[in-house]
Amino acid sequence: MSTINPLNALLDLPSVNLLSGDGPLKGETLAVKDIFDVAGLPTGCGNRQKQGESPVANETASAVQHLLDAGAKFIGKTQTDELAFSLIGQNAHYPYPVNPASPDRVTGGSSSGSASAVAGGIASIATGTDTGGSIRAPASFCGLIGLRTSHGRIPLDGTMPLAPSLDTFGWFARDIDLYEKVGNILLGADASEFKLKRPLFIPLLEHLLVGEAEDAAYRQMYKLVSNNLGHARSARQSTASMDDLYLCFRQIQGFEAWATHGAWLSEKDRGLGPGVKERFEYAAAIDLETYQVQTKRRTLFTSEIADLLQDDGVLVMPTVPGAAPLAATPFDEIQTYREQALHLLMLSGLSGVPQITLPLGQVHGAPFGISLLGPKGSDMALIRLGRTILQSGKTP
Secondary structure, eight states: OOSSTSSOBBBOOOOOOOOOSSSSSTOOEEEETTOOOOOOOOOOOTTTHHHOOOOOOSSSSSHHHHHHHOOOOOEEEEEEOOGOOSSSSOTTTTTTOTTTTTTTBBBOOHHEEEHHHHTTTSSSSSEEEEEESHHHHHHHTTTTTEOOTTSSSSTTTTTTSTTTTTTEEEEESSSHHHHHHHHHHHHHHSSSSOOOHHHHHHHHTTTTSOSHHHHHHHHHHHHOOOHHHHEEEEEEEEEEOOHHHHHHHHHHHHHHHHHHHHHHHSSOOOOTTTTTTHHHHHHTTOOOHHHHHHHHHHHHHHHHHHHHHTTTTTEEEEEESOOOBBBOOHHHHHHHHHHHHHHHHHHHHHHHHHHEEEEEEETTTEEEEEEEOOOOOOOHHHHHHHHHHHTTTTTO
């Protein structure tokens, strides 16, 4: 590890002097995931060839610019998993970012460097994206708050797309006060006044926890949430099975990822790392008819989630199956964990609704989060509910 960048969170790029405004984020430091354009720097997207071919950006992505205008000071770009097509935080082309909360475990990805930077105190705010879980998983793994925003609510201009119908903007912040402050800047007020007072749970989701210790830790977090929301009512699972929904997510994500990057990848060998290479090979074989069939399945699922939540429901669920995998875990076991995690993470992605993970628990000495999934557009209501729950869990 570099002594300048001890967590491998920031990329070694030339420094650029970006102007900061005199607003509510004055005094805060900002790190930016390297799939967002930052004026004066290339956008490398976690791939050496992509970085080498990328022109220096003339403009900064608008969401990032809003944070600068609000007073945040840019300190650098953060490492991302390759083309943002991973969930673990181990990019084959770079030294892996360190998880400050549990250094022998992965950070999670693809917003790996951003989570590491905030958890390690290098930056007070860091931007990320969430397509399949790339805010929520690193947040749970590193003991952070993480919101997957309602799809389309925050613009993604100046951002490398992966699967546009799934891609969302997200961020990590030092604490819930700062998290809410960033939300006020990027999200503004919710379009409706959501009163999230009807807690729900789906028993099958809790069966995805990986062991007894994880179940016990989840029960403790669930109790704290229940103390604030009341006893949750069991909700009916969707028409489609979890495995059918997982296939739906994979095929929609894969088809769109290949549509986005396939031409560039087909020009020559791009040296993709393990896992990412196989996912793009899978994506290349998905045809339009399959995509259209799965889009219909997704539409039905989205309507079922909307009917379930209405404007006051909140689904309480595990964020991921357990603590972050150990960094030394064999590749095949990591992939198994990834697939199990995606069975939980895919629900808000497919339906487009927001989900916040709260750092309320620990298991095996490592962070472990619990999630609240709310109606589409209830992003700020979820942040405020998260604040209430986190504050109630503090010891006097």
